[in-house]
Amino acid sequence: MSDPAPPPVLLGVSLKMYFGHHETLNWARRVAALADRHPAVTSGAARLFVLPAFPTLVPAAGILTPYGIGLGAQDIATEDTGPYTGEVGGPVLREIGCRYAEVGHAERRRMYGEGDTVVAAKTAAALRNRLTPVLCVGERDRGTPGEAAERTVAEAERLLRGLEGTVVLAYEPQWAIGAPEPASAEHITTVCGALRAWLDDQPQHTGSSVIYGGSAGPGLLTRLAGAADGLFLGRFAHDPANIEAVLDELHVPAPTAVA
Numbered sequence: 001m002s003d004p005a006p007p008p009v010l011l012g013v014s015l016k017m018y019f020g021h022h023e024t025l026n027w028a029r030r031v032a033a034l035a036d037r038h039p040a041v042t043s044g045a046a047r048l049f050v051l052p053a054f055p056t057l058v059p060a061a062g063i064l065t066p067y068g069i070g071l072g073a074q075d076i077a078t079e080d081t082g083p084y085t086g087e088v089g090g091p092v093l094r095e096i097g098c099r100y101a102e103v104g105h106a107e108r109r110r111m112y113g114e115g116d117t118v119v120a121a122k123t124a125a126a127l128r129n130r131l132t133p134v135l136c137v138g139e140r141d142r143g144t145p146g147e148a149a150e151r152t153v154a155e156a157e158r159l160l161r162g163l164e165g166t167v168v169l170a171y172e173p174q175w176a177i178g179a180p181e182p183a184s185a186e187h188i189t190t191v192c193g194a195l196r197a198w199l200d201d202q203p204q205h206t207g208s209s210v211i212y213g214g215s216a217g218p219g220l221l222t223r224l225a226g227a228a229d230g231l232f233l234g235r236f237a238h239d240p241a242n243i244e245a246v247l248d249e250l251h252v253p254a255p256t257a258v259a
């Protein structure tokens with residue numbers, strides 16, 4: 001009997017606040033066309049998800065979801081409904097077609113004062129609304145891989161305590177975000193391996209994945225050789241040719257021979 005197909009490599013893109021409205025939709029059309037024709041996507045070897053800005057979510061859903069690209073928000077309110085000016089709650093995100101909600105990104109922690117309590121509450125809000133949290137974890141300052149692994153596993157443990165459900169853990173060492181280069185393959189492998197080992201002991205989070213973000217781009221998946229379940233791309237996904245280059249790195253199963 002042949003081995004079961006490995007789970008798809010997960011490639012996420014957060015557009016942060018870089019693009020205009022029409023620019024986002026044009027980019028989304030190019031990514032949808034790529035997903036429609038690239039064998040890594042059509043064979044199921046890779047799965048894409050995209051997190052655009054809130055106002056583009058509705059039109060982006062119409063462009064991306066027909067091609068199996070998951071849609072998600074870059075943030076989610078801790079509460080579901082009520083007097084929370086400026087917030088967007090999980091029920092609305094789910095209603096408009098989101099399947100993911102990012103929580104705890106380093107930029108929100110640093111610039112908008114979000115701490116562990118808020119991040120844990122947002123993670124709970126996502127799970128409560130059947131959205132997969134893309135939970136960002138990672139150390140602030142560059143240190144040894146071993147220290148980073150210990151710190152990051154403790155962070156994931158703290159943020160997910162008492163919660164149940166499938167999550168995407170996005171390991172994003174804060175010092176590698178917006179940098180010229182990602183963290184080293186050794187660093188990423190050590191930390192993602194520790195997160196994976198921890199998750200494997202958490203039956204309440206079955207089906208979860210660990211992806212790496214922080215100046216990720218073409219070439220990194222190859223260097224990681226399966227050490228992460230995927231990548232969380234930022235700037236280097238602005239040019240869809242780079243997404244294509246990342247997809248090109250995946251081993252695509254050969255089509256079944258027809259007798």
Ligand SMILES: O=C(CO)COP(=O)(O)O
Pocket residue numbers: 014105172176177178179213214215216232233234235236
């Ligand atoms: O923060 C990131 C993804 O959420 C990474 O962004 P960059 O790849 O632009 O560093």
